[in-house]
Amino acid sequence: MSLSPPLKAPSVQAMSHIADWAEKVARELLKEELQRRWAHSQGVAAQAASLADILGEQADLIVAAAWLHDIGYSPAVAATGFHPLDGARYLRDVRHAGTRLCRLVAHHSCALIEAEERGLAGVLLAEFEPERPELADALTYCDMTTGPDGRHLTVEERLAEIRTRYGRGHIVDRSIERATPRIKNAARAITGRLRRYPTNGVPEFCR
């Protein structure tokens, strides 16, 4: 796979194009070699785009993070084998992406819990601070309501799918078990915000 020269992240002035840039980077890294991850990433990005009303000016950032959250699985990116850390380091060091985008990828879907299981929590936190909870929740919601083929799932279906795929006792299974309450809380927070902000209507909090 040809990856050079890497497409650098847009400047702060061009932040409105960050999601377009992120899609190109994810496509380059996933589409050929990891087709299912690519399908999943497309679904997660679509889910993120559907949250535009409640995310406001943060929508582009979250859509970008949705495109990029799993690039750490790419053979061109993987280093430690812990994909949130590998993806965030790649974005920071190779693509010169913004701090907030790197933080979102590093901590997506309660990654800190799996980092603890892998003995990488100190490294993860030293390099990438967690992002604001409401933004982290939005990305968690998008990832945890999208199946491996990109189709929409309930959070319960998604959690069960992951645990079945990895198998009982696997480090991912143990991590997901520990993360389940936080993932469900994140999903509840986002669905609550969506209910208060119906599409084509006046938000409940503005009435």
Ligand SMILES: [Fe+2]
């Ligand atoms: Fe994902």
